[in-house]
Amino acid sequence: MKQSNNQTILVTGGAGYIGSLTVKQLCDDGYDVVVLDSLENGHREAVDPRAQLEIVDLADLDQTEKVFEKHKIEAVIDFAAYLAVGESMENPEKYIRNNVINFIKLLHCMKRYDVRNIIKSSTASTYGNPKKESDFPLIESYQENYQPSHSALLPGKWKDKELEGEEFFQEIITYYDFFYKSIPDFALSQADITKLRIPTSVYGLTKLLDEIILEKYNRILGINWVALRYFNVCGASLDGKMGEDKPKPTTLMTLAIWSLLDKIDKLQVFGNDYPTKDGTGIRDYVHPLDLATGHISALEYLLDGNKSAVFNLGNGTGYSVFEVIKAVEIASHKKVKYEIKSRRSGDPAISFCDPRKAKNILGWRAKYNLTDMAETAWKWHSKHPEGYNGG
Numbered sequence: 001m002k003q004s005n006n007q008t009i010l011v012t013g014g015a016g017y018i019g020s021l022t023v024k025q026l027c028d029d030g031y032d033v034v035v036l037d038s039l040e041n042g043h044r045e046a047v048d049p050r051a052q053l054e055i056v057d058l059a060d061l062d063q064t065e066k067v068f069e070k071h072k073i074e075a076v077i078d079f080a081a082y083l084a085v086g087e088s089m090e091n092p093e094k095y096i097r098n099n100v101i102n103f104i105k106l107l108h109c110m111k112r113y114d115v116r117n118i119i120k121s122s123t124a125s126t127y128g129n130p131k132k133e134s135d136f137p138l139i140e141s142y143q144e145n146y147q148p149s150h151s152a153l154l155p156g157k158w159k160d161k162e163l164e165g166e167e168f169f170q171e172i173i174t175y176y177d178f179f180y181k182s183i184p185d186f187a188l189s190q191a192d193i194t195k196l197r198i199p200t201s202v203y204g205l206t207k208l209l210d211e212i213i214l215e216k217y218n219r220i221l222g223i224n225w226v227a228l229r230y231f232n233v234c235g236a237s238l239d240g241k242m243g244e245d246k247p248k249p250t251t252l253m254t255l256a257i258w259s260l261l262d263k264i265d266k267l268q269v270f271g272n273d274y275p276t277k278d279g280t281g282i283r284d285y286v287h288p289l290d291l292a293t294g295h296i297s298a299l300e301y302l303l304d305g306n307k308s309a310v311f312n313l314g315n316g317t318g319y320s321v322f323e324v325i326k327a328v329e330i331a332s333h334k335k336v337k338y339e340i341k342s343r344r345s346g347d348p349a350i351s352f353c354d355p356r357k358a359k360n361i362l363g364w365r366a367k368y369n370l371t372d373m374a375e376t377a378w379k380w381h382s383k384h385p386e387g388y389n390g391g
């Protein structure tokens with residue numbers, strides 16, 4: 001183990017899937033780590049024993065302040081959020097409250113305790129559903145250049161009413177305004193609102209709103225930030241001892257593995273008639289160990305005094321649904337049973353990022369490929385079919 005470098009990093013959501021692997025890497029690199037997690041979706045067993053765990057919900061401002069009071073925190077890495085796209089369309093208020101309002105509470109504590117640096121988990125969902133081939137690979141300035149007049153939100157529920165697009169969007173903006181309109185610094189400008197029309201899900205919208213709030217905090221209060229937009233995250237620790245443990249996973253690779261472990265009936269493939277090499281959708285995948293090093297590179301970048309920025313974290317290569325299934329079959333030596341369903345509305349044929357900004361500025365690049373993701377994920381899930389609670 002390396003010597004402590006005496007810098008304490010607060011990791012919110014550090015008992016979750018990506019957070020716990022990042023905590024381990026931070027401990028390996030000699031950082032002192034405090035994990036703040038409600039354990040609502042995280043696991044005590046996933047937290048590295050070298051880190052201190054504070055079981056606190058960010059909704060509880062007093063308890064969160066106590067964590068800042070107790071530890072001398074140098075920087076925050078914020079993973080705490082809800083992330084189920086489908087649920088965010090059914091229960092948008094839950095997502096705005098946790099992903100936005102609780103996030104603002106965290107920033108409030110940072111300001112109060114003079115913590116000036118934060119790395120924020122963002123997502124590819126902030127890109128919505130780009131339509132033009134020339135939009136790919138996706139670059140970080142996409143949201144600055146694309147200015148839609150109507151929201152791309154898919155239909156969703158607002159207080160038991162099914163609403164579509166712009167109407168749904170307006171309810172969400174009104175809800176945010178209810179809390180922050182009276183604070184001019186946090187009121188949304190017309191340019192902010194235009195940008196927020198890009199995501200197709202409430203989940204994606206909350207993450208883009210967090211990026212906008214960070215810009216405001218930077219301008220007004222001098223808090224420095226990096227937002228990392230990750231693409232589809234798959235894989236586990238190399239020894240297969242740490243991995244994704246969610247009651248209802250939504251990622252393709254996990255579902256393919258769960259079908260092999262009889263945890264779900266059959267894998268569903270949505271669309272085999274896309275204009276792609278094998279007819280299935282193409283996406284960018286990234287290993288959580290690469291995300292861990294990405295966060296530490298971003299942390300060092302901020303601690304060196306560099307300016308706030310957004311970076312994509314992805315492989316920059318698209319893999320098709322069939323390629324992911326094949327990789328799982330090779331890793332497991334089993335045949336995945338799947339059924340073809342029609343395309344889901346709002347799913348683009350192809351989506352992958354340009355990770356060159358992270359390479360050029362942070363010196364980061366993804367090291368693990370699809371084979372590594374499938375092998376490590378299979379090792380974890382097949383050895384721990386019940387996740388951490390299964391021992």
Ligand SMILES: NC(=O)c1ccc[n+]([C@@H]2O[C@H](COP(=O)([O-])OP(=O)(O)OC[C@H]3O[C@@H](n4cnc5c(N)ncnc54)[C@H](O)[C@@H]3O)[C@@H](O)[C@H]2O)c1
Pocket residue numbers: 012013014015016017018019036037038039040041042043056057058059078079080081082083098102121122123124230231232233251
């Ligand atoms: N997993 C992915 O594919 C993916 C892709 C893109 C972005 N992200 C982002 O990465 C982050 C981590 O994702 P994950 O897959 O590790 O999710 P996860 O659910 O495994 O981890 C999130 C953790 O945050 C904790 N948490 C949530 N709300 C909290 C609150 N109010 N107070 C304290 N703790 C709270 C949960 O208990 C959980 O341990 C999220 O912000 C997510 O939006 C994930």
